[in-house]
Amino acid sequence: MTQRVRLRALAAALAGSTALLAAGPLAAQDGPIKIGVLEDQSGDFAAATNVKVNAIQLATDEINAAGGIAGRPVELVIYDTQSDNRRYQEFMRRVLQQDEVDVVFAGFSSASREAYRPIVNQFDGLAFYNNQYEGGVCDANMIVTGAVPEQQFSTLIPWMMETYGPNVYTLAADYNFGQISAEWVRQIVEENGGTMVGEEFIPLGVSQFSQSIQNIQGSEADFVVTLLVGAAQASYYEQAASADVGLPMASSVNVGQGYEHKRFTPPSLADMHVTTNYIEEIDTPESQAFVEKFRAAYPDEPYINQEAANSYIAMNLYKQLVERAGTTEHDAIRGVIAEGDVCFDGPSGTVCLDPKSQHMSHTIFLAKVEDDHSISFPKVWEDIAPYWLGDAGCDLTQDDPSAQYTPSNPPPAN
Template sequence: MTTLFRGSREQIMSTTRRRFLRNASITAAAAVAAPSIFIPSAREAWGATLDTGKPIKVGVLFSLTGGLAVPEEDSALVMQYAIDEINAAGGINGSPIEPIIIDAMSDMNVYAQRMRELIMRDKVISVFGCYTSASRKAVLPTVMSQNNLLFYPTCYEGAECTQNTVCTGPLANQHSKDLIPYMVENFGKRVFFVGSNYVWPKESNKNARIWLEQAGGELLGEEYIPLGSSEFGPVLNKIRAAKPDFIFSTVVGSSDIAFHRQFRQAGLSADSMPIASLTTGEIETRAMGNEYGAGHFLSAPYFQALDNPTNQRFVENFLSSKYGKNGTTHYNMEETYTSAYVFKAALERAIAQHGMEEVTPRLIRDAAAGVRLEADISPEGPTWIDEQNFNTWLVPKIGQCQSDGSFKIVKQASEHVAPEPFSIYPDAGICTAEGLQLPNGSVRTNVI
């Protein structure tokens, strides 16, 4: 496998927090505000062809440095592991996958710039990457304008309907919809929300407020911390004064680690005031220290402790490989891993339908509709891509962190839950393969 790497930890100077925040807000706002995007034909946009036996170039766009590197570096590593696995088994139609690995440096402008380079210069047929909604919204205008394809392998807030993405992580209705009532039932009705200051936490909390109200809970306070910040003193003072029964957290990256450490250092305890998170998994717990994570909760479709043969094989083989240097697996890693196999299945289907030289990124997206990963491939068990909105049917789970950093599953959905991008916006329309179908019957494409 040929791997091209642009920007190592030693070569790239860390981005200052002020620049990070300025770029995040400017780029994400510009992406959301874009009034219309010209969509060329798939062949015109991509301008390349696949040839049997020649490498299939894909982009791998994650942050290997900066405040988002804690979860994203491991996603880049597991993507390389999955590609090695696929190539060792013969590749796709006799062709190996060639990843072009980019460090986005936790900088929203870098995400946008590198996405343009991957698509327009390197002619990749798809890109795997991004962890935050701010970075996803920074790259989507380019992905859509060039009719390329983004595999987005993590949780997000929904309220989006694009024709150039495939998402393998949970939506809000597969995430906090079970977590909020579970916490209310087991710990009490009084809740305090804390999140990083960007679109995903704020939109996730809109969902959480509705489910909290339905569960009979009470929201005592809601605070947002700048993305990348490590100062939680004022927020913890407000939490101590409010005395909630539990905290609902959408804090991400290095900030998440700082929050848990300062929570305990402030004399607060998981025994009396647990944190219920959508992001604090095995990677974050390992980085902060097991003692800071113990007793807290996470909602996710995957945990390293899942007891099935495929997951046991995945964990053992990955951790013993050259990519398993950080010593754990994680929900975001598993969702990245499965995205590689969704890509493989969709590309094989597109080749069978159209011939290898005629395949485009958009045809891969279309072929991904209904792709199912069985239990022998997916470490979390069977999953499949929704035929209309191209998100994933998943089994939500809730885990409690143990003293050794592992998670004990305390609740699991009895069946797969359908992804609902507009679950709290029923009047917005229905996300279909062609676009957002409005109540009046008209269709809007690429709604972000």
């Protein structure tokens, strides 16, 4: 073998290996789109969140049956976060670093969201939070499909005050969700000329409410705002009913999440009023079609709640974003959101993503629990935008503070 031939062989080998290297990323572009799913499939929150995983699976099956996202199949990477914030951090690192997913669908409690959000920021990932919450997250790495206080409280609280009276007692879970939601309630009650006659924060995991019930009875409350979270705190309704508190209740989390009206014996949840963007009782053709195909796929599903609908919508929104962007690159996806016309006709009607906050518009249903625990809908607010963050000065198309704001801690004025 001459020197020249040997050189040529070497060059060919090198060329071959660079071709292989170049083929690597190309192959990844054609391979499946990987979606991380971090939800509480066991522990205190499991009752409300197992259904989210099934909803994501349902949407995935439909998308794959119709040819995938831009021709690429969807592959789910599912971890059980066990209602434990540390698990969220651990698994968020794992899906972003080791499994290298394109997007993550994660989180039930606001504590868990705030636990994983810095990690999503650190690795510049993209996460969908498909839960109603206390609002205010202005973070370009997050897309929120759940309802927020201007959709749930600005509708509910004035309606309740008009219907039942101006004196309000709040019973809230003692962590960021309950504290910030209670702040919203307080502000809206004051704006509407009402009075907060009591406010009490309950540590997560507490299940005995005799003293709180006595405090409520001793106050002049016209209705009680219950922002209780988790299975243990749900014991309140049974205990309040057996002590014959008899006051109407208002909430942003009950029924629509934990289907308490199905789990407890009537009439313990009678006169509970909840603003929600979806529950299975909603009597529209889109909702009925959704319930039908959900039950066909998961006949044993105890209840199809608002988080199930939001998770299903989120999958379809992501499909649209990737197909319009032509890539899973986050900057390109944000570019599509900035166009301001990302909408989806889902189980809860038409919803659209707001470019400034990356939150979603919702039609809000006021669900009232009757004495026999059937649901009626005394009022519907059509198509409410998630306006607060944008009005307050959060604009993710301009810059990304990656912060959470509250009424008492709004975005800094520019």
